[in-house]
Each structure stands twice: as C-alpha cells, then as structure tokens.
Amino acid sequence: MVTDGVTGERFCGGCGFVITERVDNSGPDLRAFSKEEYDDKARTGMPTSLAVHDMGLATIIGHENSDSTGKPLSASMKSTIKRLRTWDGRSQVHSSIDKNFRQAFSELDRLKDKLAISDSLIEKTAYIYRKALEKGLAKGRSIPGLIAAALYLACRDTGTPRTLSEVARQINVKRKDVSRCYRLLLQELDLTMPVLDPVRCMSRIASEAGLSEKVKRQALTILEDANNMEITAGKDPMGLAAAALYLSCTMNNEDTTQKVIALAAGVTEVTIRNRYKGLKESLNIQVPNKIKLNLGTNF
DNA sequence: TAAGATAAGAGGGACAT
C-alpha cells in the first residue's frame, strides 16, 4: 500500500489499484463562519485537525521544506512558506493582503476536505495564490474564484486528476469564472501546464466505477495506441479515459453501463459515446456482442 | 432500460480585419 504524497490517493504499490481517492462529497454545501457553526454543519468523517479550527494555517502548511515532489524548496519559496506559517500566529490582520489571504485560506480549508487534497498541494496553492496577490490580480475578482483557480493550477501542475468542474462545484463558483481566473493565472504568472494525463484519470474512474484490473490494463493500451495515432489532441482527457475504459469493458464483456462510467468520470454519456466511436474506428477494434448474464441482481 | 442519434447552445482558441 502506497500513499501518493502528491494526489493524496492510496493505491496498491504493485498494480496501482486505487483504494481510496476521495471522501464523501455528497453532503450539504454550506458556509460556516465560526468554529461552532462549522462543527454543526460538518459532515461525518471530518478530520479532527480541521475541527480544531483555531490552529489555523499551521495545521495546513506542513513543516517540511520540500515541495510536492520531495525536492527541497528554493530559498524564496522557503521564506514564503515560513511567512505563511508566521502569519497564522498573529492575532491581528496587518494589511489588506493578509486579510485577503486569511479569507482565501478559510475557503481552501473547506475545499481541502471536499476534494481530498494533500497538504503539499495546499502549500502549492498557497504559493500560487500569494504570487497572484503580489501581482494585484485579486482586484475586482472574487476570492473563492481565484483560490479555486490557484488550486486547480496546483492540481494540473502536479498531475492530480481533479477537474475544473469539480473544483468549481465544491467552492460554489461558476465553472466559467474559475476558468477565467485560471487562464489569467497562467498568463500573468507566465506558466504553462502539461495536459492532464489520461492515465492518471483512469485510475480514478476505474475505482469509482468499480471496474476490474484486467479492464483497466486493456484500457491503458487502448489509450497508448490512441496517443500514438495522434487522435487524442484537443480532447478532454477525462472523456478519453472514460471511453477507453468503456471500450475495454465491452471487449471483455464486463458488465457496466455508460452511465456508471460517465458519472465516475464527470463527463456526459454523449461524450463517452463520441470518444468511444472515434477510438473504435481509428483503432479498428471489433467489439463482441454483449453476452447477457443472468445474475439476478446488479451487484 | 441501456444505448444511439440528433439538435441547440455555451465557451474558448485561431485567425483576420
């Protein structure tokens, strides 16, 4: 059993099967402005460290001076993180930037739990957000939108499979607003992001939809072939991964539906169908007729 | 009931004006 320090996912070191990758997120989406209120509205399974709300930033920002990949931080990054920790000890808000930062962090606090994000990702998000504030990008923009964008940026940067829609939904900001902030950050901070790796997406979808290892492996080879044929450019990675999984399911006669996979992947059935069709045609894959198994029950 | 088909609409990138 290995825990990915970057994505916070726990998976088998041998086969890569993801054991748990996210906490229940179907609870109410409520704001809380005090510890008591937070405790009242919190769902079960809340980590105790978060319940001790007064511990604040120090519980969020770890003390190891290394980034999410384990490499030591640069000197400037180190001092930035140090400052973040220090601020938390202060009872007074010194400037508008500090104030903004505190507010942003209370948002981030909630997101962390809902999206099952690791501490190192939180640090990265904080770093990005701080940069954004220094550049004055917060002016005229909502804090939740910007912090969500920073978080999504950190996810993309580390290859953590969280979709823009997910992040936006959990923080209760319109997807397009987060999207706008995200592009702004990319531009202003002079960053380029690698395309989200469909392979990473697959682990998530496969475990969420309860698919077998065999199916997952075959879906992986399908994705590789698709990549080699350059038919994946410009397509939604999640949709591609989902379609590859579905195709693999039909090839292996694994009992599943588009609906299940679509739900797990966070894309629509139509998208899966389109990618599915494209994959099947481009790779010239013959799909056997579905053998109807009389199992009596769905599970 | 699941899968496929089709249409309308949103949002963003590329490109020209």
Added chain:
DNA sequence: ATGTCAGTCTTATCTTA
C-alpha cells in the same frame, strides 16, 4: 480590439433494441 469560424462538450429529447 473585435468579429467570424471550426471544433468540443453539454443538455435535452427522441428512437431503437
């Protein structure tokens, strides 16, 4: 800067097996 265009994805509805 602004408008147009092609391509993608989503939502909704209808048909098919």
